[in-house]
Amino acid sequence: DAKTTQPTSMDCAEGRAANLPCNHSTISGNEYVYWYRQIHSQGPQYIIHGLKNNETNEMASLIITEDRKSSTLILPHATLRDTAVYYCIVRVGGGSQGNLIFGKGTKLSVKP
Amino acid sequence: GAVVSQHPSRVICKSGTSVKIECRSLDFQATTMFWYRQFPKQSLMLMATSNEGSKATYEQGVEKDKFLINHASLTLSTLTVTSAHPEDSSFYICSASDNPYNTGELFFGEGSRLTVL
Numbered sequence A: 001d002a003k004t005t006q007p008t009s010m011d012c013a014e015g016r017a018a019n020l021p022c023n024h025s026t027i028s029g030n031e032y033v034y035w036y037r038q039i040h041s042q043g044p045q046y047i048i049h050g051l052k053n054n055e056t057n058e059m060a061s062l063i064i065t066e067d068r069k070s071s072t073l074i075l076p077h078a079t080l081r082d083t084a085v086y087y088c089i090v091r092v093g094g095g096s097q098g099n100l101i102f103g104k105g106t107k108l109s110v111k112p
Numbered sequence B: 001g002a003v004v005s006q007h008p009s010r011v012i013c014k015s016g017t018s019v020k021i022e023c024r025s026l027d028f029q030a031t032t033m034f035w036y037r038q039f040p041k042q043s044l045m046l047m048a049t050s051n052e053g054s055k056a057t058y059e060q061g062v063e064k065d066k067f068l069i070n071h072a073s074l075t076l077s078t079l080t081v082t083s084a085h086p087e088d089s090s091f092y093i094c095s096a097s098d099n100p101y102n103t104g105e106l107f108f109g110e111g112s113r114l115t116v117l
Helices: none
Strands: A008-013 A018-023 A030-040 A044-052 A062-066 A069-077 A086-094 A106-111 B004-007 B012-013 B019-025 B032-038 B043-050 B067-073 B076-081 B090-097 B112-116
Touching: A008 A018, A018 A030, A018 A086, A018 A106, A030 A062, A044 A062, A044 A069, A069 A086, B004 B090, B012 B019, B019 B032, B019 B090, B019 B112, B032 B067, B032 B076, B043 B067, B076 B090
Parallel strands: A008 A106, B012 B112
Antiparallel strands: A018 A069, A030 A044, A030 A086, A062 A069, A086 A106, B004 B019, B019 B076, B032 B043, B032 B090, B067 B076, B090 B112
C-alpha cells in the first residue's frame, strides 16, 4: 500500500472549517483514500473514503486532486469534539487483503 | 455504521498470567477481523489478520504463540495474551469488515487497555 504524508499537527478555531491535507504521490490506480480519526483512548472512527471523485457525507467532505496524488479532508464546522488524530490511509480494494496501515496522522486541536 | 464491541475495555493482570480479549461484530457477520496494538503516543500497529475458520496471519515480529487468535464464528474473534509481561501493556484494538472483498470501511472496537503489573 502507498505511503501517505500528513502534517504532524494543526489548530482550528471552533466553528471554522478544518482542512486536513494528505499527500499520497505514489498511489496506484486501484487504491482508495480513506480517512479515520481517533479520539483519545478510543478506537478509530471511519470518516469517509473515495477513489477519484470528491465525496461528501454527514461528517465531512473529501477532495481528491485530479492526479490523485493528494487529498484534503474538510470538516465544515469544527467543534471541540472534533479534536482527535486524523489518519489518511490508502489501500487497495477489490479482493486483496484489506487491512489498514496507519501512519502517524495529524493531531487536530479545535480551540474555542 | 456497523458496531464492533470489545471486552473487557480495561484489564489489569499480574505478570505471567494470560488475558483474553473478545471482539464481537454485533449487527453483521465479519469474515475478517484485524487485531492492532497501540503504545502510548504511537500509531496503531497491525498484529494479525483473523479469518473465520482458519489460522490467523501474523505480521512480522509478532509471536503467534504469545498472541493466540481464535476466530471461531463470523461474529467473534478472541486475542489471548499468554504469559503476559509488563512490556505487553498496551491498547489492543480490533476491527472487522462486513465486506468479503474488504473494499469498504473497517469498523473498529472501542479498544482494550491491558496493564500488566
